[in-house]
Amino acid sequence: MKLTMNRILQGEDEVIIRYREMNAQIELIAALAEGKGQKMGVMWEGDTIMISPESILYLESVDGAVWAYLPDKVCRVLESLGTLAAAWSQRGFFRCSKSMVINIYRIERLKSEAGNRIRAYMENGEQVMISRRYAKQLRGILKGGADDERE
């Protein structure tokens, strides 16, 4: 792969990827450029391990401690739920209640419930009830995604 780098004196830093066929290497470079390749440190069975935020199904705050639920394990996160929700909102993380943040990309299906609430079925089979107030926000986010699709 040919690597070309140009130093610019003004303007925003930019990464332009020119490719013939999309492959894992190109995807990785794109993800790194968008900051998605960044991993975060979490506590699991007494050790610190690095995980990708995309692998998290949802985050839950229990008695002041934040837990990240992955398909195969539950890890302790040191950051606060609010900080994580704000930092990862562009990556599909959505605050669905005071104590929970879900990854929209890891929702298997949604079900409309009485009183304009929404039940989210996560990939691990867990069900999360989203109250009327947060359901309205979720609808807005999903609609935004659908609008992008139409553009």
Add this chain to the structure above:
Amino acid sequence: MKESKWKERLLNCLGNEIWIEYKACLYSFCVTVFYCIYLVCRGVYFASILIMFESIILAYLMGYMQVYLLRDFDEAERIGRWEAACIVGCSGVYTLASYVLNWFERSLPVTGLFFIFMLFSYFCVYLVNRIRRAFDTRNLNKMLADFKRGKRKKEEKVYEGED
């Protein structure tokens, strides 16, 4: 912190209030329909404002009862014992009110018909709510799929942007 709690409570109350308004409009309209049919069948083409006002007030009170005490039974996933008892009970309250407030000249056959009509109305509202939720579920899942696809497309756009 305290302020946000208050704000949340206020928003919840407002949300419930809108829900009660919707129910009050729906059921008072059902009562009005039956009342108007009753009048037309008797050859009367004028309705009593007082009776309509009473029906609206009653529908409001029933709305509050439904939302705060009766677990919003007409929004249930299926009709079980509790929901059936609530439907019969609420239809009974409307029927009793119609008799006490003299909406149908205290005619027992009409009052009986009104009871059946209210049972039917509650059942229809339950069905409509169920169908509405089914449509909403379908729409939500479509939006979710579009959202997930949208992300991939957006990434593709970024890759294909410049040539």
